[in-house]
Amino acid sequence: NAGVTQTPKFQVLKTGQSMTLQCAQDMNHEYMSWYRQDPGMGLRLIHYSVGAGITDQGEVPNGYNVSRSTTEDFPLRLLSAAPSQTSVYFCASSLGHMNTEAFFGQGTRLTVV
Amino acid sequence: AQSVTQLGSHVSVSEGALVLLRCNYSSSVPPYLFWYVQYPNQGLQLLLKYTTGATLVKGINGFEAEFKKSETSFHLTKPSAHMSDAAEYFCAVSALGAGSYQLTFGKGTKLSVIP
Numbered sequence: 489n490a491g492v493t494q495t496p497k498f499q500v501l502k503t504g505q506s507m508t509l510q511c512a513q514d515m516n517h518e519y520m521s522w523y524r525q526d527p528g529m530g531l532r533l534i535h536y537s538v539g540a541g542i543t544d545q546g547e548v549p550n551g552y553n554v555s556r557s558t559t560e561d562f563p564l565r566l567l568s569a570a571p572s573q574t575s576v577y578f579c580a581s582s583l584g585h586m587n588t589e590a591f592f593g594q595g596t597r598l599t600v601v
Numbered sequence: 602a603q604s605v606t607q608l609g610s611h612v613s614v615s616e617g618a619l620v621l622l623r624c625n626y627s628s629s630v631p632p633y634l635f636w637y638v639q640y641p642n643q644g645l646q647l648l649l650k651y652t653t654g655a656t657l658v659k660g661i662n663g664f665e666a667e668f669k670k671s672e673t674s675f676h677l678t679k680p681s682a683h684m685s686d687a688a689e690y691f692c693a694v695s696a697l698g699a700g701s702y703q704l705t706f707g708k709g710t711k712l713s714v715i716p
Contacts, residue, residue: 492644528610529708530707531691544701585702586633586695586697587650587653590637590645592644595642
């Protein structure tokens with residue numbers, strides 16, 4: 489029962505570097521999403537996908553790219569990391585209906601120096 | 602667009618006391634409402650949800666919440682706090698956005714339980 493798996497768990501980047509946060513789910517969920525969590529700000533939606541080949545922007549998409557080539561995987565790319573992107577990132581998946589539970593990964597703690 | 606307001610970023614209760622965490626929502630369409638809990642250094646997990654039907658919803662670990670449409674509220678309660686309840690709690694609303702449905706979270710309430 490892997491659920492939603494995020495890698496890596498921790499990462500330190502230098503300003504301007506790029507990296508990809510990985511997210512994989514084994515529940516055959518259509519809907520996947522990325523959030524960032526900052527102290528006192530709750531979780532804010534970055535990007536989401538309603539199925540393979542379909543992605544859309546959330547509340548805070550700037551500086552991030554996503555793609556969805558398979559149902560299982562939904563990577564998040566930081567093209568040129570900035571200190572403002574220091575945060576904890578969570579990937580989530582769900583069946584794709586408004587009333588269904590979202591399952592979350594354990595998070596990736598990213599520090600940009 | 603939908604939004605969620607959680608009153609109180611930090612709530613402290615004594616062990617055995619009532620837990621009340623407040624949540625108000627704004628949505629232009631009938632919402633689906635959720636409470637999630639986050640233990641330290643972990644992801645979020647579902648406590649309970651309101652979709653349709655009974656307005657008093659029971660969840661895991663003895664928590665429950667009541668949907669009050671007239672007050673646009675979905676407050677979370679537990680009759681008797683336990684030390685293991687110490688965590689951060691997030692209220693969320695799911696409603697249709699511009700493209701598809703989106704799950705919007707409140708800023709969270711950190712619950713401390715005093716022995």
